[in-house]
Each structure stands twice: as structure tokens, then as C-alpha cells.
Amino acid sequence: MTTTPLTRRPSSADHEDASTGPRSTDAAWRIVAGREIMVKLRDRNFIISTLTTIAIFIVAFGVSFLLGGDDGEKRIAVVSGDAVTIVEQTNARADAADGEDTDSSATAGAPTVRLETEQVADPAAAEQAVRDGDVDAALLGEQGAWTLVGSDGVDSDIAAAVSATVAADALERNAAAAGTTVADLTAGSIVEERLLEADGADDEGIQVIAGFVFVFLFYMAAILFGYAIANSVVEEKQSRIVEILAAAIPLRQLLVGKVVGATALALGQMVIFVAIGLIGLSFTDYATLLPSVVGAAVWYLVLFVIGFVALACLFAVAGAMATRAEDVQTTTSPLLTVIMVVFFGGLFLQDTWQVIGSYVPIMSTVTMPIRLVAGTASWWEPAVATVITLVTAAVIIRIAERVYRRSIMQTGRKLTYREALSLKE
Template identity: 45%
Template structure:
């Protein structure tokens, strides 16, 4: 058993000093700061581009010969009702030759003219997707109205009973799309933080072990305090970075057409932070164990392979699971750390389900820390090669 005092000569426990060292050394590191700033810039840029795209109006020029002016005028007038981000401008052309010349010289984006069985929209070298969609809808409506009038009826009577609508048991299509997108962000952020900070944590453990510095540290403080400080320090750093990304994301979202969803996302985001903390602490402890089992940096790939596979299962499970399998996985740690927040986003979750899932995840984290602490202490001071799990578990302290 360790005979070290849990406190240093001062008044602070040893784990507090280690935690502070981890946070200060990393938060003042240029690569950490640059990486965080770069991610924020990319996030702001993506949100800004999305907002710009949402507000952007595409202006297209439609050419029409005399036999198509009436239909082209209908397209110009009907475009805002079909797609309010498409503005069509009409250019009247004398004949087919003038239309082809206008296309070649980029005076018009497309030329509308009648053909056998309907209408044709001719462009110079590539299809005008937005204009094509608008033209198809308006032309269909116009022709249907003319045919209905010729038959002595109306479009409404012809289309009576033909409408097909969609419905969702939970929310609507736009809400479901937003929930799916934010759910992906949650899963990605968890995977990104656990992988980056976990690898750095394991590498720092190996460096201290390989340089024999850990033997000096072990003579001054208990190894469990060293482990606690490393895990808590990296957890604090990961949480700070996560909060920065979430705040930037939510604030940025408030400037887009999806701003009405921001209040509804606040609750799921808070739940995600709770699940993130419990899941990250468990995985950080396992990363520290992976580092303690290695004697050289080259050994880390082998000692961390099971952990890397677990994280991949969490990542792809969080993205792909649905239905009953998603419900079951949302209660199984550590996968529940990413699956339950996605379910909360989608809605339809009973109030007790997140509490139970978070409780199970917290128990898993506690057990992982207890087991990991024993493996870490017994493997950290063993040198001369890679240490196996069984060897570390049974080794004397």
C-alpha cells in the first residue's frame, strides 16, 4: 500500500496540482489554441455560408420566342410561389436563330420553346436546375388549367382526392432534419474529443514512463492522484473546448433560418454535456491505462486497439442505429453517451429514460475508474516491454 501523503507540503491535494498542471500546460500550448481557433473559424464559416445560402436569391434569365412568350410570362409570375429563392427575368427573342445566338453569348440562361408533345428548355451547355424545377411546375399547372378549361371543369376537380401528404409521429420533416443534423454534431464532437484528448493523455503517460520521470513523481505523490489529475485535467480541457463549440454553434444557428429551433435545442444540449462528462471520464481513464501498459510510444497502437475499436463502435452506432436497436443501445454504456442525446433530440423520450441512462453511464464510469486505477498503478512502474492486462492486474504494488 502507498505510504504517500494525499497532500503536498501546502494545503492542496496532490491531484489538484496535477490537474492544474495539465490544464495550464495545455491551455497555453499554441497547437491547442490554434486548433481550437481553427475549429471555431471553420464552424463560423460553415454556419455563415449556410445562412448566406438560405438568404441567397438566384437570378436566371429566360429567353422566349414569340410562340412561347405567354408561357414564359407565366413562369416569371409563378416562380416566387414555387421557389422564393429563384427570380426569373424574361427576355423576348425574335426567332430561333436569335435564341441560339443569345445562348452562345450568355445573354440568357435558357430558351423556352414549344416542341411536339410539350415544351423544351434549352441551355447552352449545362442544365439550369433551379429554373428547370420552376418551369416544370409552372408549365404543368398552366397546361393542366388550360386542358381543364377545355373540358369544362377545373384543376381542383381533376385533382380531387389525389393529394399525398406526409406526417411524422414526432414533429415535422424540418424538425426531424434539424434533429438529425445536430445529433450528428453531438456524435462527432464526442468522438473527436475522446480521440484527440485520449491520445494526448496516453502519450503523456508514455513519455513520463519512458523518461523515468514517473518514478520521481511516484516518490512524491500517490499514483492514484497522478491518474486523477490527468483525467480531470483533460476532462476540463475537453469540456471547455466543447462548450466553446456548442455556444458558437447555437449562437450561429440563431442567425440562420433555423433560429426558431435554438430554444428547443437547449435542453438536449444540456443533457449531452452531462452524458459527455460521464462518458469522457470513463474513456479518459482507459486511455491512461493504455498508456501505462506501453513502455514505448510504438507500443501505444497495440495497447489502445481495443479502446479505438470501442470508440469506432460508439461513433458508427451513434450515427446508424435506429428503431428498437437505438432504444436498447441508449441504455448500454458507454454507447449510451452518444445514442441517448440523439433520442432526446428526436423527441418522444419519457422523462425517466435519460435519468436511468445517465445513472447507468455514471455507474459504468465509476467501475471503469476503479478498475483502471488498479491497472494504471500496477503497470505504470513496470518497464522492459509492453505489459499485459492480466500481468498488470496481478502485479504487486
């Protein structure tokens, strides 16, 4: 038994508008887009996934902020005034190492841990404070015979910091006793360090983080909204609702509405995620790199919108080629391959391959922003990548629109891509 598509009969309203011409359906895509947005905003899975991603970002930056704000401060129990002096010297060395005096021999390699002293009456009280967990360690003894006391082990940061201070103090005292200076004793023993790219480590770290975030967000949006479009199309096709819609509005308008609705939602998500990321970044050790990250994020959003529109059209085609929901997994498999190539390319491409990937449409969505963060891309390169992506997307959209219109009314069986491209209108 075959079913013929429904056709719309002229209504009295059409005759009433005869004087001014046929009623325009050019704005029908707005209604479709609005419906797609409202349906998605009421979808529990969409809401949960969005809130979960936001929570992940907040927790990640919260942990980073807490760890970064600790400043390595530890509590140490002391008994004598000499022990207090050692702790104060340790804190002074930490301050000098964190400040502008990092090139001096006195602070070269000095640990940056800070120690908060807890004055106790005697060694027994100090040991009890360690057992009770009130302090991280205790410094007992006297000049020339210091002992660090821990519970089941001495904190490595405290041991390194105190040992460096005690060694420097002993060196000064021994030099004074020998009638010389520390500078004379250590002359020629200091190996200086000079970095050709002082910010290289920070750039590499933020490149890894930014690259992962860009790739993760793109992958999540492509999968979440892409499959949502494909499933929506095949559901309307399987239930024959599309035949009613085709009798009321042009299929081109239906496709545009679905793509615009999905793109608006995806872009809204991206803006929220990127904003949270940039705000969180300002509270981390990478805050100084915020200007370069902001520029990369803006280009990411631009390239994302263009690339996502093309992908959304292709997912709509994949849905139109299917006849039931079970077919979507097969018809979307080439698109999933493209998404995975972008995913792994964004994570692992380096050097020349990364430069090439930053000009490849869709892949440039993640690789170009990564290069911008790393500072390996000139100002004009993202503009060129955008133009290439825009031209490619226009071609893809044009072809996808034709295939969609030809495939959506075919209800006999699942179509292959070759069959869909060869269909006549």
C-alpha cells in the same frame, strides 16, 4: 542494473509546520492540472486541430446558409409583355407554393423557383444574353408557341416552373373558350396528399446531421486527449520523472490532476464546438428544431464529461502499463475498440438497438442525444442514462486509480491487463 525510486527527505519547512501538522498535498492535483492545460494550450498540433474543426463547422454552415438563402432565383430574358406575364405568374405560383396556399389545385406541385426578368429589345438580343451568361435562359415566342432558349441546355428548374405556368395558362384559356371553368375540367383529377408525421422528414434529416456531429466530436476528443494522457504518463515513466513526482505528491493526486486537466480542455472544446453548431443551425432550414437540439446538446455535454473522465482514467492506466512510447499502441488497443464501437453504434444503431445503446455507459453519450433530437426519448430517459453512466464511471475510476498506482512504478517491461490487475501495492 536496477533503479530504486527516489524518496523525499524531510525539509526544514516540514519541521516548521510541525506545530500545525504535516503539510497537505491534497491540492497538488490543481498544480498538475494547470500544468497539463498550459502544456496543451501551447501545443501546435492541438491548436491547429481545434482551429481546423472550427473552420470546418463555419464553412459547412456558411455553405448551407448560402444555398438556403438563394431561394432558387434565376435570371430569364424576355422580349414581349406576354412573356413578362408568364414570368410573373410563375413567381406568383412559387409564392403560393411557399405560403399557405399549398393545398389548392392551382399551386399543387408548383416549383418554388423564382425568376428575375431581364427585358431585351428582340430575340437576337435575348439569345446573345444567354450566350454571354448574363441570364440563365430566354423565353421567346407568344401565347400557344413558347420557346425556352438555353446555352448548352435549359435549366431544369426554369423549364419545370415555366412549363407548369404555361400549361395552367393554356388550360384556363381553353376552358374559357369552351365556356367552362378549369375547376370543372379538372374535377376529380387531383390526388391530395396527407402526411401522418408532417415533420418526419425534417426530424430524420436533423437526426442524421446531429448524430454525425455528436459521434465525430466524441471520437475526436477521445482519440486526441486519450492518447495525449497515455503518452504523457509513459513519457514521465520512461524518463523516471514520475519517481521524483511520487516522492513529492501522492500518485492519486498525479492521476487526478492529469484527468482533470484533460477533461477541462476537452469540455472547453466541446462547448465551443456545440455553441458554433447551435448558432450555425439557427441560420439553416432546421432552425425550427433548435429547441430540441439545444436540449440534446446539453445532455450530450453532461454525458460526455462523465464518460470522458472514465475513459481518461483508463488511458492513464494504459500509459502506466507501458514502459516506452511504442508500447502505448498495444496497451490502448482495447480502449480504441471501445471508441470504435461507440463510433459505429452512434451512426448505425436503430430502433430497439438504439434504445438499448442509449443506456449503455459511454455509448449513451452519443445515442441518447440522437434519440432526444429525433423525439423518441422521454424526458426522464437521459436522467436515468446519466445515473447509470455515473455509477459505472465511479467503478471504473476506482479500479483504474488502483491499477495506475500499482503499474506506474513498474519499469521492467510492458504489463498486460491481467498482470496489472493482479499487482500488489
